[in-house]
Amino acid sequence: MTKEKIVLIGNGMAGVRSIEELLKIDSDRFHITIFGEEPYPNYNRIQLSKVLQGDTEIADITLNDWNWYAKNNIQIYSGEKVMQIDAENKAVHTDKKRVVAYDKLIIATGSVPFIIPVPGHEKEGVTAFRDIKDCEKMINTSKEYKKASVIGGGLLGLEAARGLLNLGMDVNVIHLADVLMERQLDETAGKMLQKELEKQGMSFLMNKQTAEILGEDRVEGIRFGDGEQIETDLVVMAAGIRPNTSLAKESGIAVNRGILVNDYMETNIPDVYAVGECAEHREVVYGLVAPLYEQGKAMAAHICDEPAAGYEGSVLSTQLKVSGVDVFSVGEIVEEEETKTIKMFDDWKGVYKKVLIRDGKMAGAVLFGDTSEGNKLLRLINKKADVEEYIGAAEEAASGAGLVASMDDSELICGCNGVSKGDIVCAIKEKDLTTVDEVKGCTSASRSCGGCKPLVADLLAHTLGDSFDASIQKEAICGCTTLSRDEVVEAIREKGLSHTREVMNVLGWSTEGGCSKCRPALNYYLGMIKPKEYEDEKESRFVNERMHGNIQKDGTYSVVPRMYGGVTSAEDLRKIADVADKYKVPLIKVTGGQRIDLFGVKKEDLPGMWADLDMPSGYAYGKTLRTVKTCVGESFCRFGTQDSMGLGVRMEKKFERIGTPHKFKMAVSACPRNCAESGIKDLGVVGVDGGWELYVGGNGGTHLRAADLFCKVKTDEEVMEMIGAFMQYYREDAVYLERTSVWVERVGLDHIKEVLADKATRDALNARIDEALSVTKEPWKEVIDSEKTRKELYETELVSATK
Numbered sequence: 046m047t048k049e050k051i052v053l054i055g056n057g058m059a060g061v062r063s064i065e066e067l068l069k070i071d072s073d074r075f076h077i078t079i080f081g082e083e084p085y086p087n088y089n090r091i092q093l094s095k096v097l098q099g100d101t102e103i104a105d106i107t108l109n110d111w112n113w114y115a116k117n118n119i120q121i122y123s124g125e126k127v128m129q130i131d132a133e134n135k136a137v138h139t140d141k142k143r144v145v146a147y148d149k150l151i152i153a154t155g156s157v158p159f160i161i162p163v164p165g166h167e168k169e170g171v172t173a174f175r176d177i178k179d180c181e182k183m184i185n186t187s188k189e190y191k192k193a194s195v196i197g198g199g200l201l202g203l204e205a206a207r208g209l210l211n212l213g214m215d216v217n218v219i220h221l222a223d224v225l226m227e228r229q230l231d232e233t234a235g236k237m238l239q240k241e242l243e244k245q246g247m248s249f250l251m252n253k254q255t256a257e258i259l260g261e262d263r264v265e266g267i268r269f270g271d272g273e274q275i276e277t278d279l280v281v282m283a284a285g286i287r288p289n290t291s292l293a294k295e296s297g298i299a300v301n302r303g304i305l306v307n308d309y310m311e312t313n314i315p316d317v318y319a320v321g322e323c324a325e326h327r328e329v330v331y332g333l334v335a336p337l338y339e340q341g342k343a344m345a346a347h348i349c350d351e352p353a354a355g356y357e358g359s360v361l362s363t364q365l366k367v368s369g370v371d372v373f374s375v376g377e378i379v380e381e382e383e384t385k386t387i388k389m390f391d392d393w394k395g396v397y398k399k400v401l402i403r404d405g406k407m408a409g410a411v412l413f414g415d416t417s418e419g420n421k422l423l424r425l426i427n428k429k430a431d432v433e434e435y436i437g438a439a440e441e442a443a444s445g446a447g448l449v450a451s452m453d454d455s456e457l458i459c460g461c462n463g464v465s466k467g468d469i470v471c472a473i474k475e476k477d478l479t480t481v482d483e484v485k486g487c488t489s490a491s492r493s494c495g496g497c498k499p500l501v502a503d504l505l506a507h508t509l510g511d512s513f514d515a516s517i518q519k520e521a522i523c524g525c526t527t528l529s530r531d532e533v534v535e536a537i538r539e540k541g542l543s544h545t546r547e548v549m550n551v552l553g554w555s556t557e558g559g560c561s562k563c564r565p566a567l568n569y570y571l572g573m574i575k576p577k578e579y580e581d582e583k584e585s586r587f588v589n590e591r592m593h594g595n596i597q598k599d600g601t602y603s604v605v606p607r608m609y610g611g612v613t614s615a616e617d618l619r620k621i622a623d624v625a626d627k628y629k630v631p632l633i634k635v636t637g638g639q640r641i642d643l644f645g646v647k648k649e650d651l652p653g654m655w656a657d658l659d660m661p662s663g664y665a666y667g668k669t670l671r672t673v674k675t676c677v678g679e680s681f682c683r684f685g686t687q688d689s690m691g692l693g694v695r696m697e698k699k700f701e702r703i704g705t706p707h708k709f710k711m712a713v714s715a716c717p718r719n720c721a722e723s724g725i726k727d728l729g730v731v732g733v734d735g736g737w738e739l740y741v742g743g744n745g746g747t748h749l750r751a752a753d754l755f756c757k758v759k760t761d762e763e764v765m766e767m768i769g770a771f772m773q774y775y776r777e778d779a780v781y782l783e784r785t786s787v788w789v790e791r792v793g794l795d796h797i798k799e800v801l802a803d804k805a806t807r808d809a810l811n812a813r814i815d816e817a818l819s820v821t822k823e824p825w826k827e828v829i830d831s832e833k834t835r836k837e838l839y840e841t842e843l844v845s846a847t848k
C-alpha cells in the first residue's frame with residue numbers, strides 16, 4: 046500500500062514536535078518530507094539564550110539529530126526554502142527548483158523578528174535574536190566590540206542583554222514602556238526586576254523611542270525621538286515577533302495576523318494545516334512552546350483520524366531565563382474594578398507575589414523573587430480553580446503532593462517539552478526512576494527552561510510514597526547521562542576506568558563523545574582519582590587551559606608569569622619589560638592578584654615569549670591555584686605580627702599547578718587589618734596573637750561571600766598541613782566547576798571541620814595531594830620543549846573541541 050505523503054514546511058520546534066506526535070500514533074503510515082530554511086537539524090530555540098549566556102553550546106541544543114530523520118525514514122531538505130504552495134495540484138515548490146507532492150501539508154514557518162523600520166536598521170551590527178546565525182553574530186561581535194544596545198525590554202531582550210553582559214559587553218536596554226516585561230509583569234514586579242538587573246550590571250533607558258540608527262556602513266550609535274543619542278557597536282532588535290505568513294498568504298491561504306486555523310489546526314484549504322507561531326487560533330497567536338506543542342498533538346490526532354477534542358486555546362505562563370532572577374507570570378495580570386487580589390510583598394527579601402482573582406476564580410499571578418509556587422499556580426489558573434482551593438493548597442504541606450495528586454494524567458507537567466503527568470508516572474513506575482534527573486533523562490521533562498522541576502519532584506514524591514528519598518535527589522553531570530557526579534566518581538574508582546571514552550562507554554552515555562560539560566569534568570575526575578596513571582586529555586580542556594593563556598575578545602592572549610606571594614625582583618621586572626618591548630605588548634597591567642599581566646599577545650608569539658621570560662606560568666587561566674596574595678607583614682609593616690610574605694611564598698610554591706574543581710585563590714595577611722583580603726579567598730590566612738586564623742569559602746567575584754573562620758593554629762607547619770588537607774578534600778568531594786564558596790555551603794562548614802579534625806584523615810589527604818603534586822609539570826616549559834605541541838597548538842588554526 047502506498048503511504049500517505051506528509052510535507053512539513055519548517056524544521057522548527059512546533060513542526061517537528063507535530064511529526065513526533067504523528068509517529069507516536071502511527072510510525073508506519075506516512076511518507077514524511079520536511080523542508081527547513083535553516084541549515085541545521087531540529088534544535089531547541091529556547092536554549093539560544095543559554096548559549097548566548099555561556100551555559101551551553103550550539104552543539105548541545107540539537108533536539109533531533111540527522112540520525113533521527115534517517116531512523117524514521119524522513120526525507121529532510123535543510124537549507125532549502127519553500128517558495129510556493131500549489132494547493133490545486135497539492136505540491137510545494139522550493140528555491141532549489143524542487144517540486145514535492147503532498148496528500149497533507151503542514152505549515153510551521155514560525156515567526157519573523159520585528160525589525161523596527163527606522164533609518165539605519167539595515168546597517169552592519171544590527172541584528173535580531175532568533176536563530177543560531179544571530180547568536181553567532183552576537184558572540185563574534187563581542188570579541189571585537191564593547192558597547193551593546195538591546196531594543197526591547199521583553200523576555201527576549203532581557204535574556205539577550207544578560208548574554209551580552211556575560212560576553213563582556215556593556216549593555217543598554219532601550220525600552221518603550223516604563224515597566225520591563227509590561228506584558229507579563231505589573232509595575233511592582235517590573236520595577237523589582239529592573240533593580241535586580243541593574244545590580245547585575247545592565248543599564249536601562251526607559252520610555253525611549255528609537256528614531257535612527259547612526260553610523261556609516263556599521264552602527265555607531267542610536268538617536269532617540271527626544272533627541273538624545275548614545276554610542277553603540279551592536280544593536281539587538283528584540284521588539285517582538287510577527288507570524289511568518291507570507292508564503293501562506295501568497296498561496297491563497299486565509300491569513301489574518303497569523304494563518305487562520307480551526308481547533309484541528311486546519312486552514313481554509315483542504316488538507317493544509319498550520320501549527321506553531323505562524324498560526325492564529327481563536328484570534329490568538331502564541332509565542333511560547335507549551336501551547337504550540339498542544340496544537341501539534343491535537344493536529345496529529347486529527348490527521349491520524351483519532352477521536353480528539355481538538356485544541357481549545359491555552360493560558361500563557363512565562364519564566365525569565367536569567368540566572369539569579371526568579372520571575373514568573375501566568376494569565377491575567379492587570380487589576381480591574383471587578384478583580385480582587387491576594388498580595389505579598391517583602392521588600393527586605395525582595396519577594397513579591399500577586400494572585401489575581403476574577404469572579405472568585407483564579408485568573409492570573411505574578412511572582413518575583415520566589416517562583417516555587419509557579420507551576421502550582423499555573424495549574425490552578427488553567428482549570429480556573431476556586432480561590433478557596435488555592436488558599437487550601439497554600440496551607441497544605443509545602444511538598445505540593447496534594448496538588449499533583451489531583452491532576453489528571455493528561456495534564457502537562459512540563460510545558461516546554463509537552464510531558465504529561467501520565468507520561469512521567471508511567472516512566473517512574475516502568476523504569477524505577479527515583480530522581481528528577483532520571484525523569485529528565487527518560488522523558489525530557491525539565492530539559493528546557495527548568496521551571497517544572499519542583500512539580501516533577503512533587504510527582505516523584507507522590508508516586509514513590511514512602512520510598513521517595515529527598516536526600517538522593519541528584520543533578521546529572523550533563524544531559525549525556527542520568528548519573529550524578531558522585532555516581533560517576535564512584536564508578537570510575539570501582540570499575541577502574543581510565544579514559545573519558547571508557548567512562549562514557551561503560552556507563553552508557555547517550556551521546557558519542559560526550560559534550561562540553563562532561564568532557565572537561567571527566568578529565569578532571571580521572572586525573573584527581575589517578576594522578577600518576579592518568580594522562581591528561583588536552584582536547585577535553587577549555588581553550589584557555591589548552592593554550593595556557595587567557596584568550597581575549599580580539600583573539601589575542603594574555604600572559605601572566607608566576608610571582609610567588611606577589612613578591613618580585615628587579616631582575617624579573619627587567620625581563621618582563623624586555624619581553625614586552627620585544628613582542629610589542631600593547632598593555633601591561635598589575636592584576637588584583639599582585640602580579641603582572643601582559644595583554645594582546647599573538648597566539649604564535651606565546652611559546653617564544655615564555656622561553657624569553659623563563660619564568661613559571663602564573664596559571665591565570667586554570668582550574669588550579671591562581672595566586673597567594675600577601676601583605677608586607679612583619680618585615681615592614683608596624684602592625685605586622687607574622688611573616689606573611691614568607692608563608693605566602695611557601696604556600697604558593699608548594700601548591701602551584703595542582704588541579705582543583707575550580708580556580709582556587711589564597712591570601713595571607715599578617716594581622717586582622719587584612720590588607721591582603723584574606724576574608725574573600727577560597728582559603729585566607731590571618732595573623733593573630735599566638736598564631737594564624739584560617740578562613741575558607743570566601744569569594745570576591747560575582748557571588749560575593751565572606752569566608753568562614755575554619756580554625757586557629759599556632760605554627761606555619763600547621764597552616765601548611767591544614768591547607769593540604771582542605772584542598773585535597775575539596776578536590777575529592779566537590780563537583781567540577783564548583784567554587785569553594787558554593788561547596789562549603791552545600792556540604793556545610795561543620796561537616797568539613799569534622800572531617801579535617803581527625804589527624805589521621807588529614808595525613809591521608811596530605812599524602813594524596815603530595816602524590817598529585819609530585820607529577821605536575823611546568824606547562825610553559827613543556828610547550829617550549831615540545832616541537833609537536835608548538836606546531837599543533839600555536840602554529841595552526843585551532844579546531845575548538847571545547848569552548
Ligand SMILES: Cc1cc2nc3c(=O)[nH]c(=O)nc-3n(C[C@H](O)[C@H](O)[C@H](O)COP(=O)(O)OP(=O)(O)OC[C@H]3O[C@@H](n4cnc5c(N)ncnc54)[C@H](O)[C@@H]3O)c2cc1C
Nearest residue numbers: 055057058059082090091126127154155321322332333334
Ligand atoms: C532566544 C529565544 C528564547 C526563547 N525562549 C523561550 C522560552 O524560554 N520558553 C518558550 O516557551 N519559548 C521561548 N522562545 C520561543 C520559542 O522558541 C518559539 O515559540 C518556538 O520556537 C516556535 O516554534 P515554531 O516551530 O512555530 O517556529 P520556529 O521554531 O521559528 O521554526 C520555524 C522554522 O521554519 C523555517 N521556515 C520558515 N519559512 C520557511 C520556508 N518557506 N521554507 C522552509 N523553512 C521555513 C524557519 O527557518 C524556522 O527554522 C524563545 C525564542 C527565542 C528566539
Ligand SMILES: NC(=O)c1ccc[n+]([C@@H]2O[C@H](COP(=O)([O-])OP(=O)(O)OC[C@H]3O[C@@H](n4cnc5c(N)ncnc54)[C@H](O)[C@@H]3O)[C@@H](O)[C@H]2O)c1
Nearest residue numbers: 197198199200201202219220221283284285332364365366
Ligand atoms: N523565557 C521565555 O519564555 C522567552 C524568552 C525569549 C523569547 N520568548 C518569546 O519570544 C518572542 C519574542 O520575544 P520579545 O521579547 O521580542 O517579544 P515581546 O513582544 O514579548 O516583547 C517585546 C518588548 O519590546 C518592547 N518594544 C516594542 N517596540 C519597541 C521599541 N520601538 N523600542 C523599545 N522597546 C520596544 C515592547 O514594549 C515589549 O516589551 C515572544 O513570543 C516571547 O514570548 C520567550
Ligand code: SF4
Nearest residue numbers: 676682685716719720
Ligand atoms: S594586614 Fe596588618 S600586617 Fe599586613 S600590611 Fe596590613 S596592617 Fe600591616
Ligand code: FES
Nearest residue numbers: 459461493494495
Ligand atoms: S516547563 Fe520548561 S522545561 Fe519543563
